[in-house]
Amino acid sequence: MTGESIDNRAFYDRISSAYDLLSDSSERAARERGEALLKVQPGERVLELGFGTGNTLTELAAQVGARGKVVGIDISEGMRAVAQKKIDRAKLGDRVELVVGDARALPFQAGEFNAAFLSFTLELFSEEDMEKVLGEIRRVLGDKGRLAVVSMALVTGEKESLLERTYQWMHHHFPHIVDCRPIDVRKTLEASGFDVDREERMEMWTMPVVAMLAH
Ligand SMILES: C[S@@+](CC[C@H](N)C(=O)[O-])C[C@H]1O[C@@H](n2cnc3c(N)ncnc32)[C@H](O)[C@@H]1O
Numbered sequence: 001m002t003g004e005s006i007d008n009r010a011f012y013d014r015i016s017s018a019y020d021l022l023s024d025s026s027e028r029a030a031r032e033r034g035e036a037l038l039k040v041q042p043g044e045r046v047l048e049l050g051f052g053t054g055n056t057l058t059e060l061a062a063q064v065g066a067r068g069k070v071v072g073i074d075i076s077e078g079m080r081a082v083a084q085k086k087i088d089r090a091k092l093g094d095r096v097e098l099v100v101g102d103a104r105a106l107p108f109q110a111g112e113f114n115a116a117f118l119s120f121t122l123e124l125f126s127e128e129d130m131e132k133v134l135g136e137i138r139r140v141l142g143d144k145g146r147l148a149v150v151s152m153a154l155v156t157g158e159k160e161s162l163l164e165r166t167y168q169w170m171h172h173h174f175p176h177i178v179d180c181r182p183i184d185v186r187k188t189l190e191a192s193g194f195d196v197d198r199e200e201r202m203e204m205w206t207m208p209v210v211a212m213l214a215h
Helices: 003-015 019-038 055-064 077-089 127-141 162-173 185-191
Strands: 045-049 069-074 096-100 115-119 146-152 196-204 207-214
Touching (some): 003 019, 003 077, 019 055, 019 077, 019 115, 019 146, 045 055, 045 127, 055 115, 069 077, 077 096, 127 146, 127 185, 146 185, 185 196, 185 207
Parallel strands (some): 045 069, 069 096, 115 146
Antiparallel strands (some): 146 207, 196 207
16 A cells, blocks of 8 residues: 555545535535436445445445445545444445455456446546556456446536636645545546446536546
8 A cells, every 4th residue: 555545544534424514415416416327236246436434335235235235445444434334224234345445456356346436536546546446447347347437527628617726726735635636537537448428517516526427
């Protein structure tokens, strides 16, 4: 594990218990659009990377049913503990496995999953690391798997809002406080060999967010 991901882990450990309070109301609608695009079916094996406090994880677990399985991987033990409580409260522990680990080196077999989900997480990584994460996702999905990504989006050719510019400035100058920034999601996915099947755009506090389905 690199020094960068250890810092990242400490940051998310610190904010894990307050994370829902800070961001659930603003991000929920976008996550749900991504989930709707992924259309998880009963019996499927689904991977969520950077599951955070486990809101989507719990919903995915309900969708895969008793014969399916949801595996989550997140770098933060604090996030894992919060998510595990939700899974236990929903009595879905029998079909969910939570792993504390790094999305850039997935501890899973090739072709193990039917689908993968990622929300407000891809845009945390550097260009080089996004390529690693997406390469790992391709490996564990194999030829037939599908991927849904929800991310803050950089929309080329459109004037950026003040908030978008502020985010980018903060990310550039204070990456440990604002670790994410808008990215060109389609270009990023295509550069890693994914084909985009669907794209939905929405706004979060004047900033563009996209939900994308790819394979
Ligand atoms: C901004 S939060 C988003 C959480 C959740 N997906 C959501 O939409 O609410 C990013 C998550 O990615 C996790 N994360 C950061 N770096 C990671 C890495 N290298 N591998 C796996 N997870 C990571 C963090 O611990 C955190 O839970």
